[in-house]
Amino acid sequence: MLSHSLRSFVISNRRYIMDLVIATVSQGLLWALLAIGVYLTFRVLDIADLTVEGSFPLGAATAATLIVAGSHPLVAIIAACVAGMLAGVITGILCTKFKIPALLAGILTMIALYSVNLRIMGKANLPLLQQDTIFTIWNLGMDKMMTTLAIGAVIVLVVAMLNYWFFGTELGTAVRATGFNPHMIRANGINTDNMIVLGLLLSNGLVAISGALVAQSNGFADVGMGVGTIVIGLASVIIGEVLFGTRSFKNCLISVILGSIVYRAVIAIVLQMGMPPNDLKLFTAILVALALSMPLLQARWNKIRKGGR
Amino acid sequence: MLHIEKISKTFNPGTVTEKLALHNVNLHLAPGDFVTVIGGNGAGKSTLMNSIAGTYPVDEGCITIAGTDITKWPEHKRAKYIGRVFQDPMMGTAAGMMIEENLAIAARRGKSPTLKWSSSADSRQHFRELLKGLNLGLEDRLESKVGLLSGGQRQALTLLMATMAQPKLLLLDEHTAALDPKTAEKVLSLTDKIIKQQKLTTLMITHNMRDALKYGNRLIMMYEGHILFDIDSEKKKNLGIKDLLDMFEQAAGSELNSDSLLLS
Numbered sequence: 001m002l003s004h005s006l007r008s009f010v011i012s013n014r015r016y017i018m019d020l021v022i023a024t025v026s027q028g029l030l031w032a033l034l035a036i037g038v039y040l041t042f043r044v045l046d047i048a049d050l051t052v053e054g055s056f057p058l059g060a061a062t063a064a065t066l067i068v069a070g071s072h073p074l075v076a077i078i079a080a081c082v083a084g085m086l087a088g089v090i091t092g093i094l095c096t097k098f099k100i101p102a103l104l105a106g107i108l109t110m111i112a113l114y115s116v117n118l119r120i121m122g123k124a125n126l127p128l129l130q131q132d133t134i135f136t137i138w139n140l141g142m143d144k145m146m147t148t149l150a151i152g153a154v155i156v157l158v159v160a161m162l163n164y165w166f167f168g169t170e171l172g173t174a175v176r177a178t179g180f181n182p183h184m185i186r187a188n189g190i191n192t193d194n195m196i197v198l199g200l201l202l203s204n205g206l207v208a209i210s211g212a213l214v215a216q217s218n219g220f221a222d223v224g225m226g227v228g229t230i231v232i233g234l235a236s237v238i239i240g241e242v243l244f245g246t247r248s249f250k251n252c253l254i255s256v257i258l259g260s261i262v263y264r265a266v267i268a269i270v271l272q273m274g275m276p277p278n279d280l281k282l283f284t285a286i287l288v289a290l291a292l293s294m295p296l297l298q299a300r301w302n303k304i305r306k307g308g309r
Numbered sequence: 310m311l312h313i314e315k316i317s318k319t320f321n322p323g324t325v326t327e328k329l330a331l332h333n334v335n336l337h338l339a340p341g342d343f344v345t346v347i348g349g350n351g352a353g354k355s356t357l358m359n360s361i362a363g364t365y366p367v368d369e370g371c372i373t374i375a376g377t378d379i380t381k382w383p384e385h386k387r388a389k390y391i392g393r394v395f396q397d398p399m400m401g402t403a404a405g406m407m408i409e410e411n412l413a414i415a416a417r418r419g420k421s422p423t424l425k426w427s428s429s430a431d432s433r434q435h436f437r438e439l440l441k442g443l444n445l446g447l448e449d450r451l452e453s454k455v456g457l458l459s460g461g462q463r464q465a466l467t468l469l470m471a472t473m474a475q476p477k478l479l480l481l482d483e484h485t486a487a488l489d490p491k492t493a494e495k496v497l498s499l500t501d502k503i504i505k506q507q508k509l510t511t512l513m514i515t516h517n518m519r520d521a522l523k524y525g526n527r528l529i530m531m532y533e534g535h536i537l538f539d540i541d542s543e544k545k546k547n548l549g550i551k552d553l554l555d556m557f558e559q560a561a562g563s564e565l566n567s568d569s570l571l572l573s
């Protein structure tokens with residue numbers, strides 16, 4: 001029996017499964033900041049911002065280089081955030097002041113950042129093996145996995161609360177309204193260009209923090225680690241929205257964080273089932289394409305069913 | 310209050326689609342003037358309004374509001390003085406945000422946004438009272454998303470948003486054209502009430518001649534990018550639709566294409 005064999009597998013591999021769950025949730029938390037960043041551009045500003053593919057490794061490269069140079073890991077993370085914000089501002093200026101379409105503006109910054117990241121690290125891959133990271137300096141007497149989980153949870157909680165606060169202020173409300181209806185917000189006296197730049201700044205700052213955390217957790221920064229991050233972010237946003245709702249901004253924030261964790265769980269499960277890791281990006285792309293075309297497919301399906309009746 | 314001196318606007322200059330939309334238009338509004346604007350399609354009504362609001366710059370001329378030259382100001386900066394309601398009920402509000410959030414943005418029109426929390430118990434009470442004045446039952450739905458409201462409710466809300474921060478000039482661009490006749494009537498009488506209460510200087514475009522005669526103290530007719538005639542409140546009182554049509558024929562030297570205007 002399937003259920004019987006599953007149960008005996010679970011019982012005999014209890015320790016292994018526990019570790020897998022903890023690792024999955026921690027990875028989900030570290031990547032959740034990327035997901036929130038993508039949510040801020042894709043949903044709040046209504047822009048598909050490809051800068052993230054450059055600002056994620058930018059955060060990793062900045063943090064790793066600083067840590068190797070002897071900086072405190074927390075300082076390294078803050079520096080990574082500032083670097084990501086600068087990248088966001090550049091994309092923002094390209095698309096508002098120079099009227100370059102947002103998608104292309106993001107691609108330009110992303111490509112430019114590839115060279116910038118190589119310059120920062122001086123090589124394509126920078127290991128952090130014997131270095132102090134945010135996950136080793138405060139181990140609180142726990143093993144490495146539990147520490148990652150605890151620190152990841154604290155950082156995500158703080159970032160989520162800061163986001164909730166900011167997007168409830170006058171300024172934050174104006175950024176959200178810009179994405180919903182730029183006409184309305186201009187008619188109410190707010191410069192939409194500034195709001196778009198601000199949104200991109202915040203988004204890429206978060207994405208860079210995510211990159212800095214993932215680099216420290218994995219033990220290296222790599223110039224290629226940004227490939228596909230936009231799709232991973234989108235997958236987390238969409239999974240979260242579908243499973244956990246979009247009633248309010250607070251609800252959306254929580255959904256996106258949980259979405260990132262569920263995405264990691266899905267990946268862990270398909271890898272366990274024997275999918276070759278090289279196919280992961282193909283799998284994620286298909287997942288996102290399906291999710292994005294869902295509303296249309298659903299409408300078609302309903303029409304066909306009605307027609308058949 | 311509003312002084313428009315010799316403004317002109319040409320769209321797509323130098324191309325086959327070149328269109329002279331405004332030609333040497335002069336218009337002066339005294340404080341408290343409520344001017345209705347009529348004219349056929351392509352007469353330049355909306356171009357006039359968008360030029361005042363700053364949606365695009367004018368080619369020539371100058372626009373002054375309350376003594377300040379705003380000709381070179383960007384759209385968002387002019388919003389300090391100007392409240393607007395658009396023809397499309399979707400344009401004036403953010404559908405994905407709560408009624409309360411929309412009102413909070415409008416309440417601070419023209420001020421730069423700060424890091425203060427956008428709504429407070431005080432402001433909520435104030436919004437509730439304002440919404441009560443609309444008589445639409447919206448005062449109990451502060452936390453509803455605006456996207457859930459009907460077109461008429463959204464226009465009434467936009468009207469409230471456009472007027473709650475006491476604009477020096479109110480621009481209404483056929484703001485009832487997308488509504489059914491009964492709702493349009495309601496929103497129009499609400500508009501009239503608010504304008505009278507706050508003594509707002511107003512420019513209202515309408516397709517409906519009857520409304521143009523019924524509301525406001527002045528009426529201007531536009532034709533081919535200029536103001537054909539300007540009727541003051543004394544003359545307007547005793548005017549009928551027939552008189553308007555006659556005046557148009559005399560001034561324009563052609564018959565008014567009545568398809569583009571509603572006569573009743």
